[in-house]
Amino acid sequence: MSILDIKLPNRILKALRLPQNNPRRQQIRVLKKLLRKARFTAFGQQYRFDEILLSKHPGKKFQELVPTYNYNKIHKDWWHKTLEGIPDICWPGKIRYYALSSGTSEAASKYIPVTNDLLSGNKIVMIKQLLSLRNYENIPYSSIGKGWLTLGGSTDLQKEGPGYYAGDLSGITQKKAPFWFQPFYKPGKKIAKQKDWNKKLEEIVDKAPEWDIGFLVGVPAWIQMCMEMVIERYKLNNIHEMWPNLAFFVHGGVSFEPYKKGFERLLGKPITYIETYLASEGFIAYQDRQFAKGMRLVTSEHIFMEFVPFDDKNFDANGDMIDNPEALMIHEVEEGKDYALLISTSAGTWRYLIGDTLRFVDKERCEIVITGRTKHFLSLVGEHLSVDNMNKAIQLASEQMNICIPEFTVAGVPYGSFFAHHWFVACNDQVDKQRLTRLIDEKLKELNDDYAVERKSALKEVMLDVLTEEQFMEFMRSKGKVGGQHKFPRVLKGKMLEDWQAFLKKELVP
Known part of the structure; x- marks a missing residue:
């Protein structure tokens, strides 16, 4: 049975049939949905969400009344209360899950709230991405029904504080994955719980001959390491001698280009690369067609986006955003310029600086490429190296x-x-x-x-x-x-x- 043949729940099917309007209308609709859901929270009351909803221009009113946040600011002002078990702070109810995200430049872990509403939105986007494979040419559809080897965080989440769990978003997502996906998921529940990364890789290598893998999913460096270990253990010439139906690599988080040459040395035949932009804060964009210039932003689901020009007017020399930056909505951006991304989501992140910079390569299709991080650039003397x-x-x-x-x-x-x-x-x-x-x-x-x-x-x-x-x-x-x-x-x-x-x-x- 192919994964495309599975009967999905009606609420997901309804969401997948949303009409294709223009991105501006989609984003305003998303913003209103978020505001309506959160208007009775402490955050919604303080920043007058009801007033924003009654405005003729809710996007501009939202920007006028709600301040921008980075992690430290929103944690200090709001999220620390949710970690104490207080409900209805930035999103209705208690927050039961937190994605631990240390980024790449800071030592202390960030606790990013994860709600069922966010996970539901992420699932719909994942299904849309899967269905977009129909837009690809000459792909082996039989491989779609094979195993999906996902190298992610442990699903054995750590219990912390008053009734909440913390771990990698990948671990939380798999723990809450729908039942119909379980037969395809590898390495399976037992290995997925393993917290020791080296032991997890060893167990995957042990089980490799038992699986028929069609998809690899993960960060390039760790996926490459896993393939190298399998090839070395079983004295193979390439990974396709173990998994002949391997046809797809779903990657994200970093540019794949530096890894591509070494990665392809491990293959016996070409495979299809699919880029995604799945952050701890939500599923933001994905490649929805073959040979696309970039990834298509998710404009109609669970994330409202704003774009701050990444320049000296809005950011200081350390990459810190000023208090009242210029923030553009999706219809106001230009191709070829770098923007820092602000998101508001169905987990209570509001006008939140996610830390990534991106560039529109096709505004009409809302296609972007990630160009770096607000903190990860070099400009010692004005060289502005991204x-x-x-x-x-x-x-x-x-x-x-x-x-x-x-x-x-x-x-x-x-x-x-x-x-x-x-x-x-x-x-x-x-x-x-x-x-x-x-x-x-x-x-x-x-x-x-x-x-x-x-x-x-x-x-x-x-x-x-x-x-x-x-x-x-x-x-x-x-x-x-x-x-x-x-x-x-x-x-x-x-x-x-x-x-x-x-x-x-x-x-x-x-």
Whole structure:
């Protein structure tokens, strides 16, 4: 039986048949739905949701009356009350689940509220994405009915505080997954509960011959590690000798391009790559057609979005947003410009800075690409180097040298009375370090005019160290950041940079 043949509940079928209106109308409808549901909460009463609902222009009124938030601010003002078990704070009822999200730059875990309404919206988007496979050409539909190997967090959630559970969103999602998906889900309930990431991988490798996998789902680095372990254990030439029906890789969280070359070395035949944007705060976008320029924003379900131009007017030098930024709605954005994303969701996040930056590549289709993080950019002297620039430069340089660079990170460092960029790249191939440094520098000059200008003035040097992929992974293990949701930060600053330098000093001692 194919997963596309399953009879879905009527409420989901109704949601999937929503008419395709223009994105502006869809988003206003979503906003009104959220406001109506939360108008009797403490947050809704303080910020006069009833008044917003009666307004002729609810989107503008919402922006006028409700302040913007980052995690620290909304936790201090509101969410700490929900963690104490108080109901009806930012969303009706008590919050029973929290997604733990440390991001890639902060040590302390963030507790992101997860509600049944949010999970329901996420499920509808997941089904829509699955149905969008009909838009793809020459794909093996038989593979859709095979196993879905998902490398995510443990479903054995930790009980904390007055009656709530915390864990990775992937673990919460699987724990609350619909019954009809269970036969397809791998690695199964027992292994999914395993909290020790290394043990989980070993158990997956043990079970690999028993499964017929059609989909791989997860962060590229960890999926690649899993495939390498299977190939090594069973002395295979490629992963398709174990799973001949493997046809899809659903990925997200980081750009896939740096991993692609190394990833494809493990395959016996081409597969279809599908990008998603599923954050702890909700399912935001997904690739809905083959060879799309980007991912399509989810505009008609459970998330209202605003877009803050990522520039010096709205953000300071540390990447912190000002108190009253310029915030645009979806019909006001322009293609080719970087925006920081604010979301309001069915879990009580209101005008919340999620921390990602994105760019519209097709406004009519609401297609976006993720360009980085508000905190993960380098602008020591005005070079305004984005993660998108870095990814592209690494991709072009590695293609030109025919090498694989699955991981990298960059730090801005003093250089005499001026400044330098210090790159750290993971590569297990033989590398001409000087040539690679020169190529990355040249590609960045081509990609970024500000960088090219500053390389002639205050940005005096580019340095580069070549490490192994295992060293990058070992650093993540030392920080307790192993598993499906954790990604290596592309830019290192502050405490994380200090820890990285201390780690390397210990690693490189003869």
